[in-house]
Amino acid sequence: MTKRCHLLTGLLVAALLLAGCGRSAEPTPSFTPLPPSTTPPTPSLTPEPLAALVNGEPILMVDFEDELYRFETAQTTSGIDLATLGDYQSQVLQALIDRRLLAQGARAIGVEVDDLSVDQRLEQLASDLGGSEEMGIWLAVNGYTLESFKAALAEEMLAAKMIEYIVTQVEDSTEQVHAQHILVATQEMAESLREQLIAGADFAETARLYSIDTSSRPAGGDLGWFPVGYLLVPEVEAVAFDLQPGELSEVIESNLGFHIVQTIERGEQPLAPDALRQLREEAVMEWLVAQREMTEVQILIAP
Known part of the structure; x- marks a missing residue:
């Protein structure tokens, strides 16, 4: 059975990578620092157009349009037709809002990113690109x-620090069950197989012969160990957690068909890497959902 998969926006994935869950410390860059701009911005009497306000902090229209340009360029360069992406403009704006919420969350818990850290990260990026000239070209192109x-x-570095803080709250071991299941298309078939299992038929062999779940059938229906919230089919997961080891479920229906579930064992177990990654992503998304509900976000552009 396919496990549940959650995707973060591109900006949040980048932040999660910057957060470096479990990564080693970055090497101290030796590249010559890029020269800062010495030209002050020209004052304007006309307020700059805004795309959104996040707790009173503006996201400038020009920043949104630039991010939209980068997104569109990346998609078209990859051969993706923008017309197939739906309302991607709102998704790009939401990613900027989410990054701002994460950065604000970091400041709220006393985390800051100083200019030296930003400069060091910038130096590292420039070094990775081959030098300040190549960095300048990359900036212009993007x-x-x-x-x-x-x-x-x-802001991305602040967001990454907040993500790192959130994901460290996720335990790397939790209560899990080890279960197996058989999926068939009809209730009649499921009831017949269940009777055979009660009479002593081998579960794994029965699953290999009859289950239509192509992902678990080769393993005899074995779903492995999983925590709450991990399986794609919540009906199967709920039953697996209700059963005692060795207990066979009644026939249960889902949008995939009809299942017979058996819990093999249960207990506190270290999370598999993909399960831990999923739970960390869910923790970040749940934090963002809560923040969107609690904070004042004003979208200032027409849908």
Whole structure:
């Protein structure tokens, strides 16, 4: 049975990577620092158009449009037709809002990113690209000035620190069950197989012969160990957690068909890497959902 998969937005994935769950410390860069801009911004009497306000903090329209440009360029370069993506503009804006919420959350718990850290990260990126000249070309191609990129980088680093804080709250072991199941298309078939199992038929062999779940059938219907919230089919998961080891379920129906479930064993177990990653992603998304509900977010562009 396919396990549940959750996807974060591209910006949040980048932040999760920057957070570096379990990574080693970054090497101290030896690249010559990029020269800061010495030209102050020209004052404007006309307020800059805004795309959104997040707890009173503005997301400028120009920043949204630049991010939209980068997204569209990346998609078209990859051969993706923008017309197939639906309302991707709202998704890009939501990613910027989420990054801002994460950055604000980091500040709320006393986390800051100082200019030196941003400069060091910038130096590392420039070094990775081959030097300051290549960095300048990359910035221009991607629609950044040095100042706008540093601002985005600082916010991304703050967001990454908040993600790191959130995911460290997720335990790496939890109550899990080890279960197996058989999936068939009709209730009549499921009832017949259940009677055979009660009469002594081998569960794994029966699953290999009759189950239509192609992912678990080769393993005799074995779903492995899993925590709450991991399986794609909640009906199967709920029953597996209700059963005692060795107990066979009644026939249960899901949108996939009809299942027979047997719990093999249960107990506290270390989470598998993919399960831990999923639970960490869920923790970040749950935090964001809560923040969206509790905070004041104003979308200032027409849908």
